[in-house]
Amino acid sequence: MPVFDHPEFDHHQHVAFGSDETSGLRAIIAIHDTRRGPALGGLRIFPYASDADALTDVLRLSRGMTYKSALADLPLGGGKAVIIADPSRDKTPELLRAMGRFVDSLGGRYITAEDSGSSESDMRIIHETTPHVSGLGRRPGDSGDPSPFTARGVFCALNSAVRHGLGRQDLDGLRVAIQGVGHVGAHLARQLHEAGARLVLSDVNRQPLVNLAEELGAETLDPGAIFDADVDVFAPCALGAVLDAGVIDRLKAKVVCGAANNQLATADMADRLQARGILYAPDYVANAGGVIEIAWRQRRQASRDAVMRHIEGIGDTLDEIFARSRSTGTNPAAIADQLARERLDV
Numbered sequence: 243m244p245v246f247d248h249p250e251f252d253h254h255q256h257v258a259f260g261s262d263e264t265s266g267l268r269a270i271i272a273i274h275d276t277r278r279g280p281a282l283g284g285l286r287i288f289p290y291a292s293d294a295d296a297l298t299d300v301l302r303l304s305r306g307m308t309y310k311s312a313l314a315d316l317p318l319g320g321g322k323a324v325i326i327a328d329p330s331r332d333k334t335p336e337l338l339r340a341m342g343r344f345v346d347s348l349g350g351r352y353i354t355a356e357d358s359g360s361s362e363s364d365m366r367i368i369h370e371t372t373p374h375v376s377g378l379g380r381r382p383g384d385s386g387d388p389s390p391f392t393a394r395g396v397f398c399a400l401n402s403a404v405r406h407g408l409g410r411q412d413l414d415g416l417r418v419a420i421q422g423v424g425h426v427g428a429h430l431a432r433q434l435h436e437a438g439a440r441l442v443l444s445d446v447n448r449q450p451l452v453n454l455a456e457e458l459g460a461e462t463l464d465p466g467a468i469f470d471a472d473v474d475v476f477a478p479c480a481l482g483a484v485l486d487a488g489v490i491d492r493l494k495a496k497v498v499c500g501a502a503n504n505q506l507a508t509a510d511m512a513d514r515l516q517a518r519g520i521l522y523a524p525d526y527v528a529n530a531g532g533v534i535e536i537a538w539r540q541r542r543q544a545s546r547d548a549v550m551r552h553i554e555g556i557g558d559t560l561d562e563i564f565a566r567s568r569s570t571g572t573n574p575a576a577i578a579d580q581l582a583r584e585r586l587d588v
C-alpha cells in the first residue's frame with residue numbers, strides 16, 4: 243500500500259498505523275500540517291472495505307482539516323483518525339482505550355474529536371488514556387451538539403454568496419432549496435425563514451421533513467427532485483459528492499452554499515459550476531462554525547459573543563474569496579485552497 247505515492251498524499255507530516263491485538267484495534271492517524279498549531283480532527287469509525295480505502299479517507303480528510311482551520315483563522319493544524327471497524331458491532335471500551343493510547347503516543351500533535359461513528363461518550367472513554375481529546379468539558383446545559391454553530395456559519399456564508407452571486411443585500415423573498423433537514427439543515431431552515439426566505443425542503447426521512455415544512459410554511463420535494471427546484475440558492479446539507487456533472491447541469495439555482503462536507507464529486511466540478519454561472523461557496527469555508535466553536539471551548543474564557551463574532555467572520559472570508567475569484571477568473575474553490583496555503587506560510 244503506497245503512502246508517499248498515494249494520490250491523496252500531500253506532504254503529510256506524519257502518518258501512523260496503530261494496532262492492538264487484544265482489542266482488535268486497527269487504526270490510522272494522519273497529521274497533515276501543524277504549522278498553525280496541533281492537528282485537530284475527528285475520529286471516524288467505519289467498516290472500510292480495505293486498508294487502502296481507510297488510508298485514502300484519512301489522508302484526504304486530514305488535509306481538509308488543515309485548510310478548514312487555516313481559513314477559519316484558528317490556531318490549529320489538520321489531522322484525522324480512522325478506525326477500521328463497524329461502530330455498531332465492534333466499538334468496545336477496550337478498543338476505544340487502545341485508540342486513546344495510540345493518540346497519546348503522538349504526544350499532543352494530534353487532538354481527536356467526534357466524527358461519524360464516534361460520539362461524545364466514546365470521547366470520554368478515549369480520554370481515560372489520553373488528554374488529547376476535544377469536545378469535552380462543555381458547561382452544564384450545553385447540548386454538545388455543534389450543529390447550531392455550523393448552521394450559523396452557513397447562514398453567514400449564504401448571505402455573502404447572495405450578495406456576490408445575486409447582487410442582493412437581504413434574504414427577503416429569496417428562494418432556497420435545502421437538501422437534508424437533519425441537525426444543520428433544520429437550524430439553517432429556521433434562520434432563513436426568519437430572514438424572510440421562501441423554502442423548498444427535501445429529506446429521505448419523511449416525518450421530520452413534513453413537520454418542519456408545516457412549521458415554516460415551506461414546500462417539500464422528493465429527494466430526487468430537489469436539484470430541479472426553481473430557486474435562487476441550493477443548500478446541500480445531507481451528503482458528500484452531491485455536485486456531479488448531471489446535478490450541476492440540472493440546477494436552476496445561481497448560488498450553491500450548504501453544510502455538507504466534500505460537496506464536489508471531483509475537483510473539476512468547481513469549474514463546471516463557474517461555467518454555468520453558479521457561484522459556489524467552498525464547503526469547508528461555509529461549514530466551519532462547528533470547529534470554530536470547538537476551538538473556542540478549549541480556551542478558558544470563551545464567551546458566546548466571541549464565538550459568534552468569530553463564526554460571522556466566515557462571511558468576511560467568503561467576501562475575500564469571491565472578490566479574488568471575480569478579479570482572477572479562478573473558481574472560488576481553487577481560491578479558497580490558495581488562501582489557505584497562504585495562511586499556512588506563516
Ligand code: NAD
Nearest residue numbers: 388389392422424425426445446465479480501502503532
Ligand atoms: P444529519 O445526519 O443530522 O442530517 C443529514 C440529513 O440528510 C438527514 O436528515 C438525512 O435523512 C438527510 N439525507 C440523507 N440522504 C439524503 C438525500 N439523498 N436527500 C435528502 N436528504 C437526505 O447530519 P448533519 O449533522 O445535519 O450534517 C449535514 C452535513 O453537514 C453532513 O454532510 C455533515 O458532514 C456536514 N457537517 C456537519 C457539521 C455539524 O456540525 N453537524 C459540521 C460540518 C459539516
